[in-house]
Amino acid sequence: MADLPVKLVAVWHKTSVDAAREQQATYQNAFVAGQKRFSNSDDPPSSSQKRRLPQQQKQQPPLQAALNELPRLTASSIEQAAQKDFPSEYSQRRAFPSTPTPTIDPLLSLSHSAYQLPPQLVANFAASGIRSIYPWQKQCLLGPGLLNGQRNLVYSAPTGGGKSLVADILMLKRVLSEPEAKAILVLPYVALVQEKVRWLRNIVAGISREALGQKKEDKQQFWAQRADKDTVRVVGFYGGSKVRATWADFDIAVCTIEKANALVNGAICDCSVSKLQAVVLDECHMIDDGHRGYLLELLTTKLLCLGQPMQIVAMSATLTNIDLLKNWLQGHSYETHYRPIPIEEHLVYDGKIYPAGTTASLLKTVTQLDSRTQAQPIQPALEHLRIIKPSAHKELKDAVLNAVVALANETARAGFGVLVFSSSRAGAESDALLISRVLPAFSEASPTIQEKRLDLLNELRSIPTGLDANLEKTIPSGVAFHHAGLTTEERELVANAYDAGILKVCVATCSLAAGINLPARRVILHNARMGRDLVGPSMLRQMRGRAGRKGKDEVGETYLCCRQSDLEAVVDLMHADLPEISSCLISDQRRIQRALLEVIAIKLATSREALDDYVSKTMLAYSTEAEPESIQRHVESSLENLEKMQFITMENDGNFQATLLGQAVVASSLDPDDGVFIHNELKKALQAFVMDGEMHVVYNFTPIPDLEMATVNWRVFWNEMQQLDESAMRVLDLVGLKPFMINKMLHGATMKQSTQEEKDTARRYYRFYLALQLRDLCNEVPIHRVAQKYDTPRGMVQSLAQTSQGFAIGMVKFCETMGWGAMAVTLDHFSDRLKAGAKSDLLALAKITFIKSRTARVFWDNGFKTVASIANADPNELVPILMQAQPNKVRLGEGKDEQKYGEKLLAKAKVIADSANRLWQIEMQQDLEEE
Numbered sequence: 001m002a003d004l005p006v007k008l009v010a011v012w013h014k015t016s017v018d019a020a021r022e023q024q025a026t027y028q029n030a031f032v033a034g035q036k037r038f039s040n041s042d043d044p045p046s047s048s049q050k051r052r053l054p055q056q057q058k059q060q061p062p063l064q065a066a067l068n069e070l071p072r073l074t075a076s077s078i079e080q081a082a083q084k085d086f087p088s089e090y091s092q093r094r095a096f097p098s099t100p101t102p103t104i105d106p107l108l109s110l111s112h113s114a115y116q117l118p119p120q121l122v123a124n125f126a127a128s129g130i131r132s133i134y135p136w137q138k139q140c141l142l143g144p145g146l147l148n149g150q151r152n153l154v155y156s157a158p159t160g161g162g163k164s165l166v167a168d169i170l171m172l173k174r175v176l177s178e179p180e181a182k183a184i185l186v187l188p189y190v191a192l193v194q195e196k197v198r199w200l201r202n203i204v205a206g207i208s209r210e211a212l213g214q215k216k217e218d219k220q221q222f223w224a225q226r227a228d229k230d231t232v233r234v235v236g237f238y239g240g241s242k243v244r245a246t247w248a249d250f251d252i253a254v255c256t257i258e259k260a261n262a263l264v265n266g267a268i269c270d271c272s273v274s275k276l277q278a279v280v281l282d283e284c285h286m287i288d289d290g291h292r293g294y295l296l297e298l299l300t301t302k303l304l305c306l307g308q309p310m311q312i313v314a315m316s317a318t319l320t321n322i323d324l325l326k327n328w329l330q331g332h333s334y335e336t337h338y339r340p341i342p343i344e345e346h347l348v349y350d351g352k353i354y355p356a357g358t359t360a361s362l363l364k365t366v367t368q369l370d371s372r373t374q375a376q377p378i379q380p381a382l383e384h385l386r387i388i389k390p391s392a393h394k395e396l397k398d399a400v401l402n403a404v405v406a407l408a409n410e411t412a413r414a415g416f417g418v419l420v421f422s423s424s425r426a427g428a429e430s431d432a433l434l435i436s437r438v439l440p441a442f443s444e445a446s447p448t449i450q451e452k453r454l455d456l457l458n459e460l461r462s463i464p465t466g467l468d469a470n471l472e473k474t475i476p477s478g479v480a481f482h483h484a485g486l487t488t489e490e491r492e493l494v495a496n497a498y499d500a501g502i503l504k505v506c507v508a509t510c511s512l513a514a515g516i517n518l519p520a521r522r523v524i525l526h527n528a529r530m531g532r533d534l535v536g537p538s539m540l541r542q543m544r545g546r547a548g549r550k551g552k553d554e555v556g557e558t559y560l561c562c563r564q565s566d567l568e569a570v571v572d573l574m575h576a577d578l579p580e581i582s583s584c585l586i587s588d589q590r591r592i593q594r595a596l597l598e599v600i601a602i603k604l605a606t607s608r609e610a611l612d613d614y615v616s617k618t619m620l621a622y623s624t625e626a627e628p629e630s631i632q633r634h635v636e637s638s639l640e641n642l643e644k645m646q647f648i649t650m651e652n653d654g655n656f657q658a659t660l661l662g663q664a665v666v667a668s669s670l671d672p673d674d675g676v677f678i679h680n681e682l683k684k685a686l687q688a689f690v691m692d693g694e695m696h697v698v699y700n701f702t703p704i705p706d707l708e709m710a711t712v713n714w715r716v717f718w719n720e721m722q723q724l725d726e727s728a729m730r731v732l733d734l735v736g737l738k739p740f741m742i743n744k745m746l747h748g749a750t751m752k753q754s755t756q757e758e759k760d761t762a763r764r765y766y767r768f769y770l771a772l773q774l775r776d777l778c779n780e781v782p783i784h785r786v787a788q789k790y791d792t793p794r795g796m797v798q799s800l801a802q803t804s805q806g807f808a809i810g811m812v813k814f815c816e817t818m819g820w821g822a823m824a825v826t827l828d829h830f831s832d833r834l835k836a837g838a839k840s841d842l843l844a845l846a847k848i849t850f851i852k853s854r855t856a857r858v859f860w861d862n863g864f865k866t867v868a869s870i871a872n873a874d875p876n877e878l879v880p881i882l883m884q885a886q887p888n889k890v891r892l893g894e895g896k897d898e899q900k901y902g903e904k905l906l907a908k909a910k911v912i913a914d915s916a917n918r919l920w921q922i923e924m925q926q927d928l929e930e931e
């Protein structure tokens, strides 16, 4: 790091190392206590631990005293049940399911001529660990009309069974078949979209269309102008990302359901949809989701109505009535139960571990429990495999918690990954804290792992939200938690460290089970609850499906630990059939309304006949439980409602047409009911827009809160209201909020929400509360400070910031479509501030990679006020500024840490300088063109 201009240490506050040196004496005591733990432990140190201890005692760097580790506990031991001779957990080496190799079956090789894949693609799959395909993948791919894209496909395979590969191959074949071909891959969650984008970019790396023999003259029209014209461009569309990206920007769009729907609407409107050749619906059981599933159905129905050659591929791990989807998509179906890694399932209660497979015995046990009198002891009819000893520690008194901790401890100490699912964010954190206290302390980890954990702590400290106080305590022992309260950066760092084996235990909330892909040797469910409710069979399957990592584990294990009082319900749950999926289009009137409004607005169907044809192509129409008369009644009343809401009109020729308002609602991706609310809000704003402050714009960018989920700390609301300036108070008044109401709520009143009017009023209060948070973010207040101030998890604040970016674009489109040009321009200007998280003066700087919000301000304050000034700076010059912009000073160990940190910052500075250079060149080009 010789070329670093400033000695890094000069900028720090007192480091942890300094602190540690000062506390040397305390540290030594702490270490002796650590040693004692082994002598008391039921779980004796392994031979390698024994070997390491004396040496570590000598070499122990003083840094550890500064690590925020908690006092240690001992996990309960787990013993074999009496008189049973079960093989020990980790000596059970299962024979792998006899998967044939390509030498036996040449069709298991992706280079086989049957698949017609470019050699580079086959090589990329091999580099990602897929050297041959599973027999079921082969059978599925060779299904009739699939490889040539002529038939649709719906298939089901267990979690981790390798579903994605089949869809990836079919989709890539379509995209590579013609230079202009496009594909959309739909996933339900942002995190899955991001992961898929990374995976696909690796898979298509180095694939040249020219090498595939695509004619040059074809390419010239479409690709010639782009530097990346010869590559396959994979773009992610979600939340606030790429909101303005157009159809021309990608070959493969990986989208959330909402973004895919908006993209397809746009492409139908401008007739570019003919380029769409493949659509993949991953996790297609989501069609059944009460909140968002109907969007998947109305999107797919639109595709089915297009009547153009296009392959639809739908897949899921939890489909029972696959025939419904097969009929709906008029495609081929395939089902397999193949799992490359066998899974052992267990139920744990009352400190005993039972094999989950012995269904009859389990149910018998429950019956016995039911019929017992209060005084009778429980006599399970089922024989348990092992017993978890009760703990002497008061922290582990609860038998379920004790089991969770002991089971996590066992696997982590054996060197394997553990995933624990807890019912709430607080539960996940407290489980992680306890588990970290029973695992080997930091000092007992290998020097390499120690270094990596320290790196992880430093990385977390260096992100804008800083290091979470609980993660600081758990990570040294290799434990972390992962939930929606953390920011995406934190979650990504935790997930990557877990994946790399730096962390051994990850405790997640059940609600994240479907949204993360963190496989583990052992999956432990702490009570199988999400909040207060027991999880459903599909969710349970998702969670248990995370057990067993392909390539890393030979067996996967699941342990469902439950309370006695939950036993019957849990046993039922474990043996419940997966529910059949069904359409949600008419379970709530607004859904079919939205479906009809959209197809009318994008002119896919405007006559009554065409609308009926559209409805006849929905999954709803293929469901046996839906009576055709009842569907017709819903259609009739929906059309009437849409007319009443002035979203559509009937023309003289009997055809329907969307009004401006109807088009605005569709263009901004709103539900019709939300559209009415937004229209009223914006109309009020147009009459008296408060331009002498920013509160009114921010309010109009704030997404509409879900009344069932919204929470407000009325004390904070009241305090904030007191601080509002005169302009913002006018906004409060114009929006229709009453200070006395906020005061009443603060004193325990409840807000009525029976009528639509009352609901709309409640929404306005909640929306204003969120708007206050957004206002702070736009004024460079860091996410974690906003989170603290408004009593909200920082992950939620970040998610508000992200969704509001997408919502803001929707509002701009709404105003543009309505012909409210001035309003659209005002909102559009402010939407950049929302993205930058900064005031207007920083907008240009905030376009540079890594320079957002506070960092942008620090650059500005140090004289870097333009893109050009950063583009022309030596990256070394930028390092001290980046250091200054760190909200939390990074703790470093010895000289090596300091050097590594400096290198990281220099690498970041180079990326910044490159990004600024690119932007500067574009600016200069524009200037030249304007001259």
Ligand SMILES: Nc1ncnc2c1ncn2[C@@H]1O[C@H](COP(=O)(O)OP(=O)(O)OP(=O)(O)O)[C@@H](O)[C@H]1O
Pocket (backbone or CB within 6 Å): 128, 129, 130, 131, 132, 133, 134, 137, 157, 158, 159, 160, 161, 162, 163, 164, 165, 317, 517, 550
């Ligand atoms: N033929 C194969 N050979 C080796 N590894 C494979 C093969 N097919 C898939 N895999 C790997 O197995 C793992 C799980 O595959 P994948 O994610 O496709 O499973 P899935 O069925 O889609 O699971 P989920 O339900 O979680 O989405 C991935 O790491 C994938 O790369």
